Amino acid sequence: MPLEARGIGFRYQRGPWVLRGVDLAVEPGELVGLTGPSGLGKTTLARILAGYERPLEGNVRLDGGPLPVTGYNPVQLVFQHPEKAVNPRWRMRDTLIEGWEPDPELLKALSIERRWFDHWPNELSGGELQRFCLARALGPRTRYLVADEITTMLDAITQTQIWHVVLDIVRERNLGVLVISHDRPLMKHLCNRIVDLESVMSDFPAAAGEGEVGVRPSDFRI
Amino acid sequence: MIAPEASEPKPILDVRDLSVSFEQYARGLQKKTLRPITSLSVTIRPGEVLAVVGSSGSGKSLLAHAILGILPSNARVTGTLRHANxxxxxxxxxxxxxxxxALVPQSVGFLNPLMRVGAQVRSAAHNGNAxxxxxxxxxxYRLAPEVAGMYPFQLSGGMTRRVLVSTAMISGxxxxxxxxxxxxxxxxVVEETLGHLRELAGEGRAVMLITHDIEAALTIADRIAVLYAGTTVEIASVADFTGDGQSLRHPYSKALWRALPQNGFAVTPGAQPVLDELPPGCLYEPRCPMSTPDCTGARPEVRALRGGVVRCFHAA
Incomplete structure (x- = not known):
């Protein structure tokens, strides 16, 4: 059963609509690419799909019902900047086992070394931290992964290492993945289909890009 | 090092055999030495864009800090840095x-959040009417006049980029x-930002573009210096990054090129050596498919090869 966004609308206070009328579905085992200019709301949509924000209009359906409010969330979000997604005052071991206790095979597949467990986040590189964030998100009850620019900050070799592991796990467990990226060649390589956020907003926000003072204007059309 | 050809202008910056190390207390009074930069050499000439490409931890930001003289006080620096001779x-x-x-920093975090951006840009001017x-x-840069009166949080990512480039521009x-x-x-926005940097080189300035994104580097650079574990493994012209990487000289540059999704998405296992346990021989040896016993015994020197430079015993 799919993960669906139905008619999603979102804005901050009385600001312009960030998202309006967004329809999107990801099936199990499917990798869907999501692209669109900066500032259009890709990350906001990711946060809504994973339950971090509640949409003001529309809803997110998992297997035809709402996302669970308590307990383990089967839709896991992995962020672009791993250093901002881990607690700087926790040792890596504690971050790793926050949601579940990853098995040795997964750690091996992700090349996570045991000697990193006692380190603090600022002692590891971005690529190393991102491996921890993926291990944390890939618990047995995870069914959908929302990957928001997860390898944008990494070099090409680390990027392939990480994606090859994720692809293996996704195939093995039949997970659905939303791949958010600006990198067309990467998405072409990974995804079954690529969706442009502008094309799935049935009611495109007219306010975007007008750039009033005090409102964050989207930079792409100035 | 190879001598520059007679027709080329003198380098504005010449970095030779730069090494940076830090001493850290590991446990109790036990010290360990971290070597984030080892024998790094690059030159850059007026009118040129040199891209410095490497993964995180390859020493590329520290290179910038070493040039600007903003390394932490416990850093030990050896080698020579020359600016305009x-x-x-x-x-x-x-x-x-x-x-x-001038430094064009990475993010909005480098702007003063409590100061209007116009004033910040003007403060970087050194002569004339700011x-x-x-x-x-x-x-x-197509920033509306009222943008000068805004604070950093009011700018989008693309506008912030243009403000940051403006500060470098106004400094002359x-x-x-x-x-x-x-x-x-x-x-x-990427194309626009890179275009601005290319324009700065077009005015006769030298631009060092530090990035992990080889594709961004290829769009504007003249030459690319590939860093690995704090050393320059290869300096190649942009034209060498083509096909399946057959014109590249170093096995790491080839692996980096072939890892791009459009070039096969090929996996290279392993990771950069940790900074307190650098291998005694070639820094790439533990991961290198061409490794021989020679490579574990000594560090290869930089040598000229096919119009570029490479640090590898076996490159041909």
Missing amino acids: ENLTPERQVALRGSDI AEAQRAIFAR ASLIIADEPTPGMHSA
């Missing part, structure tokens, strides 16, 4: 940074160091 001493670094050597220069540069620096200016930006 003069030794870049700490005193000269203080005199030159911000005026003749207000007029700021207005002209904003117009050139002859060497501009851009540290990771593009990640996570939409392609139109």
Whole structure:
């Protein structure tokens, strides 16, 4: 059963609509690419799909019902900047086992070394931290992964290492993945289909890009 | 090192055998030495864009900090840094940074959040009418006049980029160091930012583009220096990055090129050595498919090869 966004609308206070009328579905085992200019709301949509924000209009359906409010969330979000997604005052071991206790095979597949467990986040590189964030998100009850620019900050070799592991796990467990990226060649390589956020907003926000003072204007059309 | 050809202008910056190390207390009074940069050599000439490409931890940001003289005080630096044929001493670094050597930093975090951006740009001007220069540069970068009165939080990512480039522009620096200016930006904004850097080189300045994104580097650079574990493994012209990487000289550059999704997405196992346990021989040896016993015994020197330079015993 799919993960669906139905008619999603979102804005901050009385600001312009960030998202309006967004329809999107990801099936199990499917990798869907999501692209669109900066500032259009890709990350906001990711946060809504994973339950971090509640949409003001529309809803997110998992297997035809709402996302669970308590307990383990089967839709896991992995962020672009791993250093901002881990607690700087926790040792890596504690971050790793926050949601579940990853098995040795997964750690091996992700090349996570045991000697990193006692380190603090600022002692590891971005690529190393991102491996921890993926291990944390890939618990047995995870069914959908929302990957928001997860390898944008990494070099090409680390990027392939990480994606090859994720692809293996996704195939093995039949997970659905939303791949958010600006990198067309990467998405072409990974995804079954690529969706442009502008094309799935049935009611495109007219306010975007007008750039009033005090409102964050989207930079792409100035 | 190879001598530059007679027709080429003299380098504005010449970095030779730069090494940077830090001593850290590991446990109790046990010290360990971290070597983030080992024998790094690059040159850059007026009018040129040199891209410095490497993964995180390859020493590329520290290289920028070493040039600007803003390394932490416990850093030990060896090797020579020359700017316009003069030794870049700490005193000269203080005199030159911000005026003749400018940094285009990575993010909005480098702007003062409590100061209007127009004033921040004007504060980087060193001669002439700062207000007029700021207005002209904003117009050139398609920043509306009212943007000068805004605070950093009011700007979008693309506008912030243009403000950061404006500060480098107004300073009139002859060497501009851009540290990771593009990640996570939409392609139109990436192209625009890179285009601005290319324009600065077109005016006769030297631009050092520090990035992990080899594709961004290829769009504007003349030459690319590939860093691995704090050393220059190869310096190649942009034209060498083509096909399946057959024109590249070092096995790491080839692996980096072939890892791009459009070039096969090939996996290379392993990771950079940790900084307190560098291998005694070639720094790439533990991961290298061409490794032989020679490679574990000694570090290869930089040598000229097919119009570029490479640090590898076996490159041909």
